[in-house]
Amino acid sequence: MKLTLKIWRQDATDSAGGFVEYPLEEVGPEFSLLEALDKLNDELVADGREPVAFDSDCREGVCGSCGITVDGRPHGPVANTPSCRQHLRSFDDGATVRLEPFRSAHYPVVKDLVVDRDGLDRIIGAGGYVSVDAGTAPDADSHPVTHEQAEYALDMAACIGCGACVAACPNGSANLFTGAKLLHLSTTSQARTERGTRAREMAAASEEFGPCSLYGECVEVCPAGIPLSAIAGLNRERLREVFRRRAN
Amino acid sequence: MTPVPHATSTAPGTAIADTAALLDDLRAIGEDLPGFDLPADRDPAKVWSERKLDYRLVSPLNRRKFTVIVVGTGLAGAGCAAALGELGYRVEAFTFHDAPRRAHSVAAQGGINAARARKVDNDSLARFVKDTVKGGDFRGREADAWRLGEESIRVIDHMEAIGAPFAREYGGQLATRSFGGVQVSRTYYTRGQTGQQLQVAASQALLRQVAAGTVTLHTRSEMLDLIVSDGRAQGIVVRDLLTGRIRPVTAHAVVLATGGYGNVYFKSTLAKNSNVTAAFRAHRRGAHFANPCLIQFHPTALPVSSPWQSKTILMSESLRNDGRIWVPVEPGDPRPANDIPEAERDYYLERRYPAFGNLTPRDVASRAARDEIVAGRGVGPLKNSVYLDFADAIARVGKKVITERYGNLFEMYTDATGEDPYTEPMRIAPGAHFAMGGLWSDYDLMTSIPGLFVGGEAGWGYHGANRLGANSLLSACVDGWFTLPFSVPNHLATLLGSDRLALDDPAVTEAVRRTEDGVRALLEIGGSQGPDRFHRRLGELLYDKCGVSRSGPELAAGIEQVRAIREEFWSDLRVEGRPDGFNQEIERAGRVADYLDMAELMCLDALDRDESCGAHFRTEHQTPQGEAQRDDVHWRFASAWERMADGRYRRHQEPLNFVSVPLQTRDYR
Numbered sequence A: 001m002k003l004t005l006k007i008w009r010q011d012a013t014d015s016a017g018g019f020v021e022y023p024l025e026e027v028g029p030e031f032s033l034l035e036a037l038d039k040l041n042d043e044l045v046a047d048g049r050e051p052v053a054f055d056s057d058c059r060e061g062v063c064g065s066c067g068i069t070v071d072g073r074p075h076g077p078v079a080n081t082p083s084c085r086q087h088l089r090s091f092d093d094g095a096t097v098r099l100e101p102f103r104s105a106h107y108p109v110v111k112d113l114v115v116d117r118d119g120l121d122r123i124i125g126a127g128g129y130v131s132v133d134a135g136t137a138p139d140a141d142s143h144p145v146t147h148e149q150a151e152y153a154l155d156m157a158a159c160i161g162c163g164a165c166v167a168a169c170p171n172g173s174a175n176l177f178t179g180a181k182l183l184h185l186s187t188t189s190q191a192r193t194e195r196g197t198r199a200r201e202m203a204a205a206s207e208e209f210g211p212c213s214l215y216g217e218c219v220e221v222c223p224a225g226i227p228l229s230a231i232a233g234l235n236r237e238r239l240r241e242v243f244r245r246r247a248n
Numbered sequence B: 001m002t003p004v005p006h007a008t009s010t011a012p013g014t015a016i017a018d019t020a021a022l023l024d025d026l027r028a029i030g031e032d033l034p035g036f037d038l039p040a041d042r043d044p045a046k047v048w049s050e051r052k053l054d055y056r057l058v059s060p061l062n063r064r065k066f067t068v069i070v071v072g073t074g075l076a077g078a079g080c081a082a083a084l085g086e087l088g089y090r091v092e093a094f095t096f097h098d099a100p101r102r103a104h105s106v107a108a109q110g111g112i113n114a115a116r117a118r119k120v121d122n123d124s125l126a127r128f129v130k131d132t133v134k135g136g137d138f139r140g141r142e143a144d145a146w147r148l149g150e151e152s153i154r155v156i157d158h159m160e161a162i163g164a165p166f167a168r169e170y171g172g173q174l175a176t177r178s179f180g181g182v183q184v185s186r187t188y189y190t191r192g193q194t195g196q197q198l199q200v201a202a203s204q205a206l207l208r209q210v211a212a213g214t215v216t217l218h219t220r221s222e223m224l225d226l227i228v229s230d231g232r233a234q235g236i237v238v239r240d241l242l243t244g245r246i247r248p249v250t251a252h253a254v255v256l257a258t259g260g261y262g263n264v265y266f267k268s269t270l271a272k273n274s275n276v277t278a279a280f281r282a283h284r285r286g287a288h289f290a291n292p293c294l295i296q297f298h299p300t301a302l303p304v305s306s307p308w309q310s311k312t313i314l315m316s317e318s319l320r321n322d323g324r325i326w327v328p329v330e331p332g333d334p335r336p337a338n339d340i341p342e343a344e345r346d347y348y349l350e351r352r353y354p355a356f357g358n359l360t361p362r363d364v365a366s367r368a369a370r371d372e373i374v375a376g377r378g379v380g381p382l383k384n385s386v387y388l389d390f391a392d393a394i395a396r397v398g399k400k401v402i403t404e405r406y407g408n409l410f411e412m413y414t415d416a417t418g419e420d421p422y423t424e425p426m427r428i429a430p431g432a433h434f435a436m437g438g439l440w441s442d443y444d445l446m447t448s449i450p451g452l453f454v455g456g457e458a459g460w461g462y463h464g465a466n467r468l469g470a471n472s473l474l475s476a477c478v479d480g481w482f483t484l485p486f487s488v489p490n491h492l493a494t495l496l497g498s499d500r501l502a503l504d505d506p507a508v509t510e511a512v513r514r515t516e517d518g519v520r521a522l523l524e525i526g527g528s529q530g531p532d533r534f535h536r537r538l539g540e541l542l543y544d545k546c547g548v549s550r551s552g553p554e555l556a557a558g559i560e561q562v563r564a565i566r567e568e569f570w571s572d573l574r575v576e577g578r579p580d581g582f583n584q585e586i587e588r589a590g591r592v593a594d595y596l597d598m599a600e601l602m603c604l605d606a607l608d609r610d611e612s613c614g615a616h617f618r619t620e621h622q623t624p625q626g627e628a629q630r631d632d633v634h635w636r637f638a639s640a641w642e643r644m645a646d647g648r649y650r651r652h653q654e655p656l657n658f659v660s661v662p663l664q665t666r667d668y669r
């Protein structure tokens, strides 16, 4: 099949960017979107032109590196699927497809389709961890965790940190990401001793991003299927801390 | 059914004489290396605690006077950096990713082993060691396996405490399953996301130390060289991937936890950016490279279906519990799978290995598949795969049960191939996966350069010639959390009162200049082909010549062809874009340059190792039944390669002795 890729090119964070159109031929429906970019880049280099910069690594949907906006939608047309697992079979032969970086005031463009998502790690650094030093943990079998609790923690822990939720949100809120982490850690037993402080610190760090107005657009793009209840969970964890005024 | 023809045993001939001459030309033989033998008169289970007792200590007040560089934030690197930070050392951590959580460890699915032996299935620490040593076909270090098993217990407790939500039984206890060639249930898991959950927990622990100020984290920073001064590792040279700036960082010790090199094959199960650069550049500075030819091919990878496919995705091995593997009896049979009658199918694993059947270990299953494909019985559009068929299982237990067991994998398969495995058999093929080779290190994880340590897949220790499933996440965790934090301070204690190497020291400026020249050299070639084109060709060449099975003449040809590609690379490479700024072509070009030299070393090691062992199958060395024939008399050692000034190699040997697990032949019939 054939496509026209309309791609955002931007040399560096402080340069102006713009769309450039590239015809792409002899690609198949089984190509992933990123493989299509690989092929385009091969042709660009052979032509003596600069290839398109984009981030990716695992190419199987788990590392969270990839993430581009496709026809206005973070990650691409198929819901809950990361960019590396979007395939050309979603497009009509001959279609024009617009590729841009994740758009958010909180993600400065590094180059072309690559953005800086460090803000997400600042939220984790504010308390998204458990303060247990190596070697000091008790026997994990000494505290029972119900099967359901473990499964629930896993549902919340599934976030791959891709940042699409922020890009999809009209406010640029990171509440889905922050909420998922809070609920994951508030379910695991060792982590509960810092539950209150963690909620306070992470919610405060999350304010670097926008406020949440419950548009729900984040859950439609989230490759990990983090549910909207994670957002309610963030508010609940924060209120719990406000009322209890305790570390845990 | 036509059985695959096999040569019987070694027939000395002209080809062998030629390869011997080639070998002599390429390499010299060096001294034996001191290993760490288990003393026959001592309890092997006590060796690690005795070694720890011998280690020198650094008092808490002195710890902040020491700086340690940790390259890599995978399970090994994040664990090591966090643990040293918790203890009070100053740590400089580096990763080329934009966030520590993205390290390749995140992709592991199946699980992590631990010798906790809680069930009454007769598991024990000793049995863990036995399985590990035997699974590695007696080419790993036995003492390391004992430490691996012992520390595995704390690994599970620790990772659980810092947030990995391991699967639980209904009674609330940790759940386990059996995995990859063992008969007991010692694998801990979190659905199909074990690597992800361990990696996320470890990177959170790392970020906790960043917040506490003990660890300085440098993301999007790639190590390009090692600084050696006074005979010990004292720093690294890094390139800031955002700005292109090259700068030195010095420290009292350097830890490399930079992952495996399976991506040398271009299409592998690894993440696209995994590479060998850090380890190989340390190798150029004097660190020995151990057993480079030992690469595990995973039997259940997705076949390559288009020339532009960027990698081969791993399908969990658990599929082999219910799936039956077969090929058509008639080579080149053009009929769709479902039209081939039962009598015209060869369930070759069940035929050849009646005891283990479809569950034979990875190397055996990979090799058998390759034999069928080479004999013309491969299936699929490119005739490069074999069928993994669930029709019988669906008929036996019903579609619902199969969906419960493997639903997500079936979805993944459909997503990648567009085919429906419920109605037509899956297609699988061996894919390059795990590197058993890596920088050589002693029992303390110190390389042949004092002060340079190595952990995780970048090292060589535990796995021997063939890794057992679920032992690798474990080795990365044990190295990071529970070995390096003991052994690195033992080295630091000798350096009390010494400063970090000054940034204007000649050794530093020389290393920076060399690195800058290296990058410039790539940019100045000004040829016509981008780095990926060379990498793809190199990968195909290696699959062909140094893949699932090898032979002397093929390897010799491989070396020549690698050299030809390398020559072309250095005269016709084109690197687009500017040097000063974000430029992924520069990153790729440097990595491919190292892969070209690495590929030569792999072929050399494979040619040199004139036996079959684990994942290294030399067609000259097989039993009449076509099984790998190990040569313990001549090859019971690890090869550790030293690179000489003229680019030739010297092979050192670490003799391997087995005290607690007697030598035996692996047999899966």
Ligand SMILES: Cc1cc2nc3c(=O)[nH]c(=O)nc-3n(C[C@H](O)[C@H](O)[C@H](O)COP(=O)(O)OP(=O)(O)OC[C@H]3O[C@@H](n4cnc5c(N)ncnc54)[C@H](O)[C@@H]3O)c2cc1C
Pocket (backbone or CB within 6 Å): B071, B072, B073, B074, B075, B076, B077, B094, B095, B096, B097, B102, B103, B104, B105, B106, B107, B108, B109, B110, B111, B112, B113, B194, B195, B221, B222, B223, B224, B257, B258, B259, B260, B269, B270, B271, B274, B275, B277, B278, B314, B433, B434, B455, B456, B457, B458, B469, B470, B471, B472, B473, B474, B476
């Ligand atoms: C698909 C797949 C499934 C697997 N499943 C399992 C399983 O079920 N069980 C199991 O036990 N094992 C499994 N493995 C193997 C296991 O995941 C790896 O061996 C292990 O995670 C390696 O960890 P590591 O810390 O050594 O390296 P990695 O996690 O690869 O980390 C390497 C780090 O080094 C950094 N780095 C590398 N080079 C440089 C440089 N030059 N400069 C700066 N930074 C650098 C990277 O940024 C990264 O942070 C699997 C592997 C794959 C590919």
Ligand code: SF4
Pocket (backbone or CB within 6 Å): A158, A159, A160, A161, A162, A163, A164, A165, A166, A176, A177, A180, A218, A221, A222, A223, A224, A225, A226
């Ligand atoms: S919550 Fe979902 S969309 Fe947001 S970062 Fe995590 S995985 Fe990505």
Ligand code: FES
Pocket (backbone or CB within 6 Å): A055, A056, A057, A058, A059, A060, A061, A062, A063, A064, A065, A066, A067, A082, A083, A084, A085, A160
């Ligand atoms: S490349 Fe890893 S999630 Fe897409």
